Amino acid sequence: MSSAPDTTNSTSGAGSIRSLYSDTGRYLQSFGAFLKDSDEHEAIINWIKTYMDEMIVHLGGKKDLRLMSVGCGDGQVDLVVIEKLRNAHFQNIHVTLIDPSGEQTDRCRTLLQSLTTSEEGQAQVTLTFKTTSFEDYIATFEASGEALPKYDMVYLVQMLYYVKNPFSVLENSIKSLEGTGRLFLIHVSGHSGYAKVWKKFGPRLPQDDNCNYTTADDIRKLCDQLGDHVHVDQTEIESTFNIGSDLRTSLTGQLAVDFIVEAAEFVEKAPEPLKSEVLDLIASDECTKKNEKGEMSFNNNLSAITMYVR
Structure with a gap:
């Protein structure tokens, strides 16, 4: 974990609970509840659409x-990125x-396939899929001595949680x-409820x-180390993520807690006092608003x- 946690009362309580990622069924159930009860996808898409408008102006002199x-x-x-850009003034877009x-990757290929057929006034889109980690993708160029390809835009959305060396x-x-070129990434905020829970527990x-x-504050510190x-x-x-009114006995609340702490069946299996401490913080004004x-x-x-080289 890259963040600097509050180690007060840091005696391990994790022995009786499992990572949410070790239980595929529970993960899918909690993630499905999150998608249904949060506005995250809409919030991300709205920001990206606005940023793409800026990028269209910034890259205005380019055809490809x-x-x-x-x-x-x-x-x-x-899908959102490419649709916005292909309806601008560009002629070719290679992704x-x-x-x-x-x-x-297969799901992505299926979703985006229709974009490779262009109509009048749209850019021609070419898609290249790499089923590999980014680290291994880079390693192939390092091993061969070949220069890294250059891009006009690189983006990393909600993925830096899953790499060993951000x-x-x-x-x-x-x-x-x-x-x-420009880079943008989206990551959970250091001012979010997750940040409060993760830092303390x-x-x-x-x-x-x-x-x-990790939170975006951790990522920002890494960005600042890249150089002036x-x-x-x-x-x-x-x-916002609507987590219901009862975290202990309702399925809605239990699944929300699992997703927030990334632990399977946390309410049912976490020991006291850890369980009560976590639930109290999630339900507090530090993390939530109540109607x-x-x-x-x-x-x-x-x-x-967002980043670019001066």
């Missing part, structure tokens, strides 16, 4: 664009999409930018190689970080 999507997942973000999951990913992403929750408790030649901006994206019915909206804020 080269993009790289790092951790493309199922392609939902790429390299990287993800280690063959299943996700700084290396950021450094190589910046090296992949064309002279006037991270050492007492199950650790898993598949994910880490890299310009960095950070913007808050407001988002007159007692229903809680968890702070699901994100940060967008």
